Each structure stands twice: as C-alpha cells, then as structure tokens.
C-alpha cells in the first residue's frame with residue numbers, strides 16, 4: 043500500500059489544493075470594504091448616502107404617501123375602461139394562459155417553471171392585498187389551481203408537447219377574439235381596452251409580427267437581387283431615421299389616407315401597426331448582424347449538400363444567426379415594451395395613459411408620485427422577467443460558449 | 445444522368461463522369477484558372493497536386509458550382525453546369541464535398557448533421573436516414589459519437605463525420621479539398637485511412653492534398669497545377685518517377 047502511494051507520487055505531478063476562500067462575515071467585510079484607507083473612506087461615504095436614501099424612501103413609501111389612489115383605481119390601471127360585466131372574458135384569457143404556462147413548466151421545467159412560479163408569486167401577493175375585491179381573489183385562486191393542475195399533467199404526459207406549442211401559437215388570436223367579441227360575444231370596442239392590458243397587447247403584437255418581417259428584411263438586405271435589396275435598405279433606413287413618436291402619429295393620421303376612408307381602422311390597431319413596422323426595422327438590423335457572424339464555410343457546406351436556399355436558411359443559417367443575437371433582440375423587445383407608453387401621446391389609455399388621466403382627476407390631486415411609482419413598478423417587474431428569461435435561454439442554448 | 449457502371453470494366457473503357465473543357469476563371473483581374481481541361485472516368489481517383497495559390501481549390505469548387513467561372517463548360521454526371529439553380533442543385537445531389545475546415549453544423553448533433561440532407565433533399569424517411577447515418581459512422585470508425593455535438597469531437601473525428609455527412613447523400617463523386625491540412629499530425633492517418641477505403645469502393649474522387657505517399661498509393665491519375673494551369677498529368681509512377689516538365693521536377697524536389 044505504502045509502496046503504491048510512493049510510486050504514484052513519483053509519476054504524477056504534485057497536487058496543490060486551491061486556497062480556501064475565507065467565509066467568515068468579518069473576514070469578508072475586511073477583505074471587501076475595509077481593505078485600505080481609500081476603500082474605508084469610500085465605504086463610509088457611500089454607506090451614508092445609501093442609508094439616507096433608504097431611510098427617506100421607506101419613510102415616504104410607508105408613512106407619507108397615500109396609496110389610496112392605487113387602491114381606488116386598481117381595476118382602471120390594469121384593464122382600463124373594459125366594462126365590468128364583461129371582465130370575465132379577460133379572466134378567461136388569463137386562465138387559458140395559466141393552462142399553457144402550467145403545461146409548459148411541467149413539460150420543459152427550467153426557465154418556464156421559474157417564470158410560472160414567479161407569476162404565481164405575483165398572484166398570491168395580489169390576493170393578499172387588503173383592498174382586492176372578493177371576485178378578483180376567487181379568479182386568481184382559480185388561476186393558481188389551474189396552473190398547478192396543468193403542471194401536474196405536464197410532468198406526467200410529455201405527449202402534450204405539440205398541443206402546448208400549438209396552444210401558444212393560437213393564444214394571441216384567441217385572446218383578441220375573446221376581448222373584442224367578434225360577433226360571438228357582446229362587442230367591446232378597442233377604445234375601451236386600456237391600462238396594463240393594452241400595454242401588454244401592443245407589445246406582444248409588435249414583437250410577434252415584427253419577427254417574421256424583421257427576418258425577411260434582414261435576408262432581403264443581403265439579397266443578390268437589387269430590387270429586393272434596395273427595398274429592404276430603403277425601408278430599414280427610413281424607419282430608423284424617424285423618431286418612434288412620429289411613426290405613431292403617421293400611423294394615426296396617415297394610415298387612413300393611404301387606405302382610404304372606406305376601411306375603418308381603429309386607433310389601437312393603428313398603434314399596433316406603427317409599433318410592428320418600427321420594431322421590424324431594428325430587428326432586421328440585429329438579425330443581419332447575426333447573419334454576418336456566420337462563417338462562409340457554413341453556407342458552402344449547406345450548398346454542397348444540395349440544400350436549396352430555403353432549407354439552407356431555415357436549418358443552418360438562421361438558427362445560428364438568431365442564437366447569436368438573442369441578447370440584442372431581447373434588449374430591443376424590452377425597449378419596445380417600455381416604449382408602448384408613448385401611445386399615451388396619441389390618445390390611447392395604456393398603463394401610463396390611465397395614470398396620467400388619474401392624476402388629472404381633481405379627486406386625486408397631488409398623487410402623481412404614487413401613480414408613477416406604481417407604473418414604474420409594473421414595468422420593472424415585467425422587464426426583469428424578460429431579461430431573466432433571455433439570460434436563461436442564452437445559457438441553455440450555449441450562446442458565447444462554443 | 446449516367447447509369448451505374450460495372451466495376452469489372454477497365455478504367456479506360458468507362459464513361460467520363462466529370463468533363464471540364466477550357467475552364468477560365470478570374471477573381472477581379474486575377475486570372476486564377478487558365479484553360480483548364482480535365483475529364484474524369486467513373487470510379488477514377490484523381491489526385492490534384494500543386495503549390496499553394498495555384499488554383500487547386502478554386503478548380504475543385506467550380507465542379508460543384510461553389511465558384512462561378514467565366515469561360516468554358518463543365519458537365520457532371522451528364523448534367524451541364526449552367527447558371528440554372530435546378531441544374532446546380534441536381535449536380536450537388538450527386539457530388540459530396542469535404543472541406544479543409546470540416547464545416548460541420550455546430551448547432552446540430554452529429555446524427556442531425558448527417559441526416560439533414562438525406563431527409564430534406566433526398567426526401568428519405570427519418571428512420572431510413574438515421575439507419576444509414578449510423579452505418580456510415582460505423583464505417584468511419586466513430587459509431588459512439590452520434591449524439592454529441594461537433595464541438596465535443598477532435599479534429600480527426602470531425603473530419604470523419606464530415607466525410608460521413610457527404611457520403612450520406614450517396615453521391616457518385618466525392619470532392620476533397622485538403623482534408624487533412626487543418627489536422628494535428630497524429631490525426632492525419634485516421635482520416636487518410638477512411639479516404640483510402642473509399643478509394644477502393646468504386647466512387648469517383650477528386651482529391652486535393654499535400655500527402656505524397658497517400659497520393660501515390662490511392663491515385664489512378666495525378667494532376668499537377670501551377671499558376672492556374674494543369675502543367676502535367678499521369679499515373680503516380682509516371683509523374684513521381686519520370687516527371688517531364690521542369691516545374692513538376694521543381695515542385696517535387698521542394699515537397700519530397
């Protein structure tokens with residue numbers, strides 16, 4: 043035995059254990075905050091600033107501010123003027139989404155699971171808020187139950203995979219039909235859609251529809267056919283050269299001019315069209331960056347195998363190009379999500395628009411801080427969920443690793 | 445398209461499967477192929493030698509339409525190579541190509557890399573394509589790697605996958621462009637061995653390489669390129685033992 047040990051020591055390089063990190067609290071403080079005179083001074087200065095900021099914020103949030111404005115207008119902020127007796131349709135939409143989220147997190151676990159648990163967390167917090175009406179609590183509880191049930195089904199039966207994907211694909215049209223009625227239910231005009239519901243709808247529509255358009259424009263910009271190339275370049279540069287707010291005004295005022303008076307297009311659809319066209323141009327440039335990062339050898343290998351242009355793009359080039367630009371694309375989508383608040387300027391009542399209406403109501407005079415903070419909080423939560431999902435997606439697809 | 449040939453027939457009596465007549469190509473003002481004419485018989489193994497920059501890669505890439513050429517004509521497997529996309533795609537179906545830098549698809553498993561073209565171009569059912577792919581992986585000696593990604597394999601293994609991927613389309617012609625030049629020395633042999641066994645299988649091959657022993661061993665004919673021209677061609681013994689052209693002698697003296 044001893045002989046063996048000696049022997050193996052002779053042939054293998056000597057092993058050195060890595061230095062153990064110091065784990066004690068005091069040790070950590072000393073190493074990170076008070077390691078030198080300079081560091082100590084910085085720590086004290088910033089410590090004081092942070093302390094004052096936190097103290098004053100807490101003081102304001104819990105003692106000075108009046109959150110009654112949010113309590114009184116909660117429904118307005120979330121769904122706008124959507125009629126009370128038709129609200130069940132919004133709830134059905136949410137339940138359908140809960141079913142899909144539950145199934146997805148059961149089937150794919152990981153990121154979907156985290157996001158779903160996070161949503162459940164938000165539901166539970168809302169249920170616990172003291173001013174929430176009984177009906178809302180019941181609907182939210184139903185949602186939680188549905189998520190859990192769908193999750194259990196998803197873990198057992200992965201054969202729902204394709205059904206779930208199809209479900210996600212059909213979600214947007216179903217939601218739109220449910221919300222507006224379309225002859226099946228009482229018609230609820232888009233002028234009554236508002237609040238966070240409207241924000242979310244505009245953002246989702248813009249993101250979903252700009253994606254194929256952006257891909258086509260990116261490919262078109264690299265086309266060998268001059269007409270296609272110049273149309274793509276012209277479109278992209280035109281849109282990128284104009285402020286978003288101008289595009290929104292143009293969509294509001296000029297779309298009817300182009301399409302004639304005979305076609306009634308309501309304001310919400312106009313805003314959605316404006317956002318989609320805007321997002322597509324920026325997305326195209328992101329995707330073009332990804333296309334350019336693909337080595338020539340990948341194109342040649344695909345061509346040498348006899349793949350035609352469509353197969354080459356779909357199976358070889360686009361998957362790699364899109365993967366490479368996920369961070370940039372999600373950045374763009376987060377930006378678009380926040381920019382939806384610009385529709386308030388063209389007269390739509392999205393989350394921010396409703397907020398502005400509320401503070402101009404004499405009954406809620408002097409409550410703009412509370413309202414804007416609430417609006418900011420809602421945006422913050424959703425934007426962080428998006429960037430979290432993006433980071434996870436990058437990791438699971440191995441972006442930047444290979 | 446040509447009929448499958450009978451391997452019993454001696455080489456000289458077989459039909460030509462690749463016919464290149466007076467190919468001329470320019471990159472801008474640079475004349476890289478000058479009146480190159482070469483015909484290859486069914487099942488023949490042609491090795492292309494020549495100094496770096498002499499146009500070997502460019503020539504072999506014109507054969508499957510990866511490079512355009514300005515003058516001359518090429519017929520592959522009875523199909524004239526034109527600007528028509530359907531002709532080019534028909535030719536590419538019958539020609540496999542192996543690149544110096546492997547060019548595997550990094551986002552797909554080895555199995556997917558190999559089955560992609562048979563499934564989408566040849567329209568084979570998935571099961572058939574996968575069975576064929578596994579047999580090919582067996583043939584190139586790495587059956588256990590099917591579910592890994594290219595990035596997890598050594599260079600030699602990747603190049604053998606690339607060969608399997610090209611063979612999966614059951615091509616009549618294989619084009620190799622310096623298949624071992626990017627490999628570490630200890631991996632060159634495993635790849636050359638695979639190519640050698642292929643050479644005996646009756647498939648037509650055009651191979652650009654700098655491996656002289658390999659060339660002597662597998663080639664039916666050796667073609668020497670210099671400055672975009674074919675300066676000499678013949679059997680390995682003619683070319684290596686009795687070179688006629690001064691530039692051939694110079695090239696061989698530098699490389700051997």
Ligand SMILES: Nc1ncnc2c1ncn2[C@@H]1O[C@H](COP(=O)(O)OP(=O)(O)O)[C@@H](O)[C@H]1O
Pocket residue numbers: 471474476494495496497498499500501502503
């Ligand atoms: N895409 C290209 N554009 C311009 N010149 C090129 C290109 N590819 C190759 N060449 C030039 O053509 C000549 C032949 O190149 P190549 O066929 O790669 O030679 P080889 O494979 O024999 O080393 C070289 O002078 C090279 O610089």
Ligand SMILES: [Mg+2]
Pocket residue numbers: 500501502622
């Ligand atoms: Mg070369």
